[in-house]
Amino acid sequence: MSIEVKNLLKVYGEQKAVNDISFKVGKGEIVGFLGPNGAGKSTTMKIITGYLEKTSGEAFVCGMNVADQPLETKKKIGYLPELNALYYDMYVREYLGFIAELHQIKDQKSKIESVIELTGLTIESKKRIGQLSKGYKQRVGLAAALIHDPEVLILDEPTSGLDPNQIIEIREVIKKQGKDKTVLFSSHILQEVEAICDRVIIINKGELVADDKLSNLRQHSSSSNTVKVSFKESIDKNWLEQLAAAKSVNKIDANNWQLATDNPEQLRKQIFELSLQHNLNIVSLQSDSQSLEDVFRTLTNR
Numbered sequence: 001m002s003i004e005v006k007n008l009l010k011v012y013g014e015q016k017a018v019n020d021i022s023f024k025v026g027k028g029e030i031v032g033f034l035g036p037n038g039a040g041k042s043t044t045m046k047i048i049t050g051y052l053e054k055t056s057g058e059a060f061v062c063g064m065n066v067a068d069q070p071l072e073t074k075k076k077i078g079y080l081p082e083l084n085a086l087y088y089d090m091y092v093r094e095y096l097g098f099i100a101e102l103h104q105i106k107d108q109k110s111k112i113e114s115v116i117e118l119t120g121l122t123i124e125s126k127k128r129i130g131q132l133s134k135g136y137k138q139r140v141g142l143a144a145a146l147i148h149d150p151e152v153l154i155l156d157e158p159t160s161g162l163d164p165n166q167i168i169e170i171r172e173v174i175k176k177q178g179k180d181k182t183v184l185f186s187s188h189i190l191q192e193v194e195a196i197c198d199r200v201i202i203i204n205k206g207e208l209v210a211d212d213k214l215s216n217l218r219q220h221s222s223s224s225n226t227v228k229v230s231f232k233e234s235i236d237k238n239w240l241e242q243l244a245a246a247k248s249v250n251k252i253d254a255n256n257w258q259l260a261t262d263n264p265e266q267l268r269k270q271i272f273e274l275s276l277q278h279n280l281n282i283v284s285l286q287s288d289s290q291s292l293e294d295v296f297r298t299l300t301n302r
Helices: 041-049 070-076 092-102 108-118 134-146 164-177 190-196 214-220 237-241 264-277 292-300
Strands: 003-012 015-025 030-034 056-061 077-080 152-156 182-186 199-204 207-213 225-231 246-251 256-261 282-288
Touching (some): 003 041, 015 041, 015 199, 030 041, 030 190, 041 056, 041 077, 070 077, 077 134, 134 152, 134 164, 152 164, 164 182, 190 292, 207 214, 207 292, 237 246, 237 256, 237 264
Parallel strands (some): 015 207, 030 182, 030 199, 152 182
Antiparallel strands (some): 003 015, 003 056, 199 207, 225 282, 246 256
């Protein structure tokens, strides 16, 4: 596993900022790390990257213990912190050259040009960092995190300050990096998480409350989902009530029906089979499952 956290605990005084959490993230995974403000997301990321000491538990990066091998694990990580600290008096290329020198990168000029193009900085690359907008400063931070071609990317609010067009561009960068790297990123823009991730980890008040594929969380976070179906013909309610995956059937009118289910995909298949059996014409068939926002609110308001 590229990232592994075991029983991680961080205590400030009497407050447990991170309370005995464990999870793993493998190569090629892009995992959304979610939670309300103060839930412990940034603290966990800082411990994984070696910028903050744990109280107890263990964190591993590429099989190495972060506490035992801090320099070696840092070489494997590209980290964009929530508070993106930059040297505002330096020019973009100058700053990236400074970061490349710290990582002892060979062929620095070629690598700098590559990450500038990758992160969409070309048009602003001749400016001082202090002259850039917040969105472009964020791109500089992302470029610095990518310049040494790390195996693991840890991004804390990577799209903060970006406009909608820039968000789409950075989303594509993250998706591309996720093909051969491990990416753990946090965001308050839940639509971004839905667009990029298949799996999410949610913490609340320092505790792990969910770690699953997004599709599974949507299915299991509520008692049921809804499937709506419209037929060209009038049908008998009993036909729908006999479907094994239907928990309840609500008649809207003779042609339109709403069915509650724990398994929307299976229910849709059974409705298709029913239509073939009785020679029915389906006008529309759709599932209304929970959005990530619904899931998030359910899990963090408990």
